[in-house]
Amino acid sequence: xxxxxxxxxxxxxxxxxxxxxxxxxxxxxxxxxxxxxxxxxxxxxxxxxxxxxxxxxxxxxxxxxxxxxxxxxxxxxxxxxxxxxxxxxxxxxxxxxxxxxxxxxxxxxxxxxxxxxxxxxxxxxxxxxxxxxxxxxxxxxxxxxxxxxxxxxxxxxxxxxxxxxxxxxxxxxxxxxxxxxxxxxxxxxxxxxxxxxxxxxxxxxxxxxxxxxx
Amino acid sequence: xxxxxxxxxxxxxxxxxxxxxxxxxxxxxxxxxxxxxxxxxxxxxxxxxxxxxxxxxxxxxxxxxxxxxxxxxxxxxxxxxxxxxxxxxxxxxxxxxxxxxxxxxxxxxxxxxxxxxxxxxxxxxxxxxxxxxxxxxxxxxxxxxxxxxxxxxxxxxxxxxxxxxxxxxxxxxxxxxxxxxxxxxxxxxxxxxxxxxxxxxxxxxxxxxxxxxx
Numbered sequence: 187x188x189x190x191x192x193x194x195x196x197x198x199x200x201x202x203x204x205x206x207x208x209x210x211x212x213x214x215x216x217x218x219x220x221x222x223x224x225x226x227x228x229x230x231x232x233x234x235x236x237x238x239x240x241x242x243x244x245x246x247x248x249x250x251x252x253x254x255x256x257x258x259x260x261x262x263x264x265x266x267x268x269x270x271x272x273x274x275x276x277x278x279x280x281x282x283x284x285x286x287x288x289x290x291x292x293x294x295x296x297x298x299x300x301x302x303x304x305x306x307x308x309x310x311x312x313x314x315x316x317x318x319x320x321x322x323x324x325x326x327x328x329x330x331x332x333x334x335x336x337x338x339x340x341x342x343x344x345x346x347x348x349x350x351x352x353x354x355x356x357x358x359x360x361x362x363x364x365x366x367x368x369x370x371x372x373x374x375x376x377x378x379x380x381x382x383x384x385x386x387x388x389x390x391x392x393x394x395x396x397x398x399x400x
Numbered sequence: 401x402x403x404x405x406x407x408x409x410x411x412x413x414x415x416x417x418x419x420x421x422x423x424x425x426x427x428x429x430x431x432x433x434x435x436x437x438x439x440x441x442x443x444x445x446x447x448x449x450x451x452x453x454x455x456x457x458x459x460x461x462x463x464x465x466x467x468x469x470x471x472x473x474x475x476x477x478x479x480x481x482x483x484x485x486x487x488x489x490x491x492x493x494x495x496x497x498x499x500x501x502x503x504x505x506x507x508x509x510x511x512x513x514x515x516x517x518x519x520x521x522x523x524x525x526x527x528x529x530x531x532x533x534x535x536x537x538x539x540x541x542x543x544x545x546x547x548x549x550x551x552x553x554x555x556x557x558x559x560x561x562x563x564x565x566x567x568x569x570x571x572x573x574x575x576x577x578x579x580x581x582x583x584x585x586x587x588x589x590x591x592x593x594x595x596x597x598x599x600x601x602x603x604x605x606x607x608x609x610x611x612x613x614x
Contacts, residue, residue, distance in 0.1 A: 226439045226521050226550070227542025252522065254549050275552060277491060277522040306520055307440050308466065308491040327541035327564065328441025335468050335519075336440070338489060350541065356570055 201313060204281035208316025211288055212299065217246075218400040219299045221315055223339055224323035225332075226305030229349040231257045232382040233323070233391075234300060238264035240392060246296035248287050250279040250304045257302065267296055278309040281316055298395070307332070311339040318400055319344040326350050326359040333367035341371040344398075345378065347391065352381040415527060418495035422530025425502055426513065431460075432614040433513045435529055437553055438537035439546075440519030443563040445471045446596040447537065447605075448514060452478035454606060460510035462501050464493040464518045471516065481510055492523040495530055512609070521546070525553040532614055533558040540564050540573040547581035555585040558612075559592065561605065566595040 212219040222230045231249070238245050238261050245266035249257040250273055258270035269291065271283050284301060293299070301317055303310040311320075322343035324332055327350055333340040340346065346368050348361065361379075368375050376394055380387040426433040436444045445463070452459050452475055459480035463471040464487055472484035483505065485497050498515060507513070515531055517524040525534075536557035538546055541564055547554040554560065560582050562575065575593075582589050590608055594601040 225441060225519070225542075226546055227539070251549055253551065254545070256545050256549070275522070275526075277520070304522070305439070306491070306522060308489070308518070308520060309523065312489075325441070325541065327539065327567065328439075331468070331470050332440055335465055335470070337467065353541070353567065353570055356567055 198313075201281045204285055205314035205316040208281055208284050208288060209318070211285075212316060212318070213400075215293075216400070217296060217299050218395070218398065219301070219317045221301045221303060221310070221317035221320045222323060223303045223307070223310045223320055223343070224305060225307050225325070225328055228305070228323040228325040228328065229380075229382060230302050230305070230323055231260055233347070233349070233380065234261045234266070234302060235264040236382050236385075236388055237300070237392070238266035238268075241266065241298060243267055243295050244297045246293050246299040247302060248284060248299070249302035250283070252304065267291075267293060273304065277304055277306050278313050279303050279315055280313060284315045307336040307339055311336075311342060319398070321345045321347065323347045323349050324364065326354050326361075327357050330360040330364040331367075333364055333371065337371050340368050340375075343372065343375060345376040345394065347378050347380050347387075349380050349382070351379045351386060352383050412527075415495045418499055419528035419530040422495055422498050422502060423532070425499075426530060426532070427614075429507075430614070431510060431513050432609070432612065433515070433531045435515045435517055435524070435531035435534045436537060437517045437521070437524045437534055437557070438519060439521050439539070439542055442519070442537040442539040442542065443594075443596055444516050444519070444537055445474055447561070447563070447594065448475045448480070448516060449478040450596050450599075450602055451514070451606070452480035452482075455480065455512060457481055457509050458511045460507050460513040461516060462498060462513070463516035464497070466518065481505075481507060487518065491518055491520050492527050493517050493529055494527060498529045521550040521553055525550075525556060533612070535559045535561060537561045537563050538578065540568050540575075541571050544574040544578040545581075547578055547585065551585050554582050554589075557586065557589060559590040559608065562591070562593050564595060564597075565593045565600060566597050
């Protein structure tokens with residue numbers, strides 16, 4: 187195996203081991219744990235604010251960003267328990283970073299833990315963090331060809347949230363095409379339409395989430 | 401130096417050497433060469449279509465994507481010379497990939513070569529491809545905090561194009577904040593407002609581009 191591939195493969199194997207530990211940690215506490223993945227600006231933080239307004243401190247959020255703590259501040263202000271990881275420059279979170287945050291505070295009363303990954307449709311898709319399932323967010327301003335272009339994410343996402351659906355009249359986005367491509371990659375994907383601006387779809391999302399077995 | 405860092409550093413050193421060769425190739429042919437970097441769906445391909453309609457075969461485009469050739473097809477249909485690199489899963493283009501494409505065809509008559517990088521605000525920022533300068537595209541639907549969050553790109557971009565400016569009335573985007581943060585990172589950055597839908601700003605962009613010395 188070429189040296190670079192072998193180093194990468196060994197780093198991923200180590201990541202997967204730590205992810206398994208994180209998964210055991212979540213399971214032991216009966217927490218539902220999910221991983222939000224999307225482009226930058228697809229609305230992960232806005233959705234987490236809306237969820238925090240409903241779940242309060244039952245929602246835990248570990249949010250990753252290159253730098254700045256804007257996201258955790260917004261989510262904590264909305265009522266959830268939130269912490270920010272500043273990665274410096276890495277393009278995805280790692281299981282080790284998550285483990286450190288899980289052990290660093292009590293997370294008392296958290297029932298749902300959302301890991302808000304770095305805004306990136308590529309690198310976070312293949313790094314397990316210990317979550318039980320992945321959720322992809324795709325804003326209708328990004329283009330309906332994204333599921334076909336970024337299969338690594340959309341074949342792994344158990345739910346796909348089409349966000350900023352209120353902007354649909356102003357953009358050229360073929361919902362049927364995007365959804366058809368999602369289902370080609372994962373026939374069981376749950377597809378939902380969301381707008382954090384109007385509140386459309388929030389009830390359906392919270393309902394699906396609360397019923398998803400952990 | 402830890403093994404993974406040393407391998408990464410040696411891979412980047414090799415990339416920089418090939419980038420220098422590409423730069424010499426562009427210079428020898430008197431081509432202006434630039435690197436478009438943005439999130440997925442910020443409008444790189446739409447802008448290249450608009451540029452192709454004006455420049456025709458004087459515009460060359462090497463476009464990268466995880467898979468699919470939608471982008472190159474759209475740009476070629478609009479009149480430019482375009483080729484697609486399907487990276488399989490990599491999150492940025494490399495100088496070696498660009499070199500192969502430069503040598504694989506004549507590129508006769510091309511005066512401006514745009515490398516359309518993989519949609520990603522992080523990984524492409526630090527990989528030189530041989531371009532003379534980088535251009536960041538930021539759509540107003542993505543959020544005004546992006547320059548502060550992704551400094552690696554915005555400190556290197558010689559021009560920042562705020563795209564989809566026609567959607568400004570429908571989103572919560574503080575143009576002054578985004579631009580202030582861009583200028584904090586790079587006081588010389590050229591800031592432009594663009595809408596490929598209405599055509600706003602296209603003349604100013606083409607004018608700036610044609611005058612930028614190579």
